Amino acid sequence: MAEYIPSPSAWVREQVELYERTNGAEGSTDAAGQAVIIVTNTGNKSGAVRKTPLMRVCDGKRYVLVGSKGGAPEDPLWVYNLRAQPLVEIRDKAQVMAMRVREVADAAERARLWALAVAAFPIYAEYQQKTQRQIALFVAEAL
Numbered sequence: 662m663a664e665y666i667p668s669p670s671a672w673v674r675e676q677v678e679l680y681e682r683t684n685g686a687e688g689s690t691d692a693a694g695q696a697v698i699i700v701t702n703t704g705n706k707s708g709a710v711r712k713t714p715l716m717r718v719c720d721g722k723r724y725v726l727v728g729s730k731g732g733a734p735e736d737p738l739w740v741y742n743l744r745a746q747p748l749v750e751i752r753d754k755a756q757v758m759a760m761r762v763r764e765v766a767d768a769a770e771r772a773r774l775w776a777l778a779v780a781a782f783p784i785y786a787e788y789q790q791k792t793q794r795q796i797a798l799f800v801a802e803a804l
Contacts, residue, residue, distance in 0.1 A: 663703065665710040677712045685754030691716070695782060699752040700726060700801075705745035713739045717753065718778045724751055726762065726799040727778050732791030740797045751801055760801040774798055 667674045679688035680699055689697055696717035704711050718725040730737040743749065747762045765771045775798065779785045789796050 663708055663710050666707065673714060676714045680714065680752065685752070689754055698724065700739065701750040702739060702742045703746040705742045711739065711742060716782050718781045720774060720777055720800070722803065724801040725774050725778055726801060727785060728797035729785055729788040732788035734792055734794065736797055743799055749801060759804045761804055762799040762801045765798040765800055771798060774800070
């Protein structure tokens with residue numbers, strides 16, 4: 662098993678640790694009280710285990726992962742990791758699932774999933790307006 666390298670961001674490290682230590686009883690929401698999942702993936706350069714809290718957006722039994730980075734001009738680092746290695750683990754409170762992700766390329770599917778993400782977290786629409794890049798969307802499905 663690869664080495665886990667915690668995020669250099671203190672709030673990410675602390676949220677992941679709290680979430681995992683309490684099986685999501687604590688740390689499973691953001692500052693605004695919105696639901697969060699933990700995505701464990703493999704670093705595309707380091708090969709190390711990485712963990713990222715992301716907003717919980719569901720499409721049935723699938724998860725929609727939104728690479729918003731607050732509308733920054735570049736994708737978050739985890740997007741590059743998922744493009745290179747699609748096998749992930751998703752922790753939704755105490756439930757931990759091995760999943761495979763794929764980036765959404767089909768325009769109709771993307772439009773439907775983007776609308777679902779924005780309905781769950783309206784700030785995503787503002788983030789898209791802030792950046793010229795198309796915010797990456799991934800679908801995570803059980804293996």
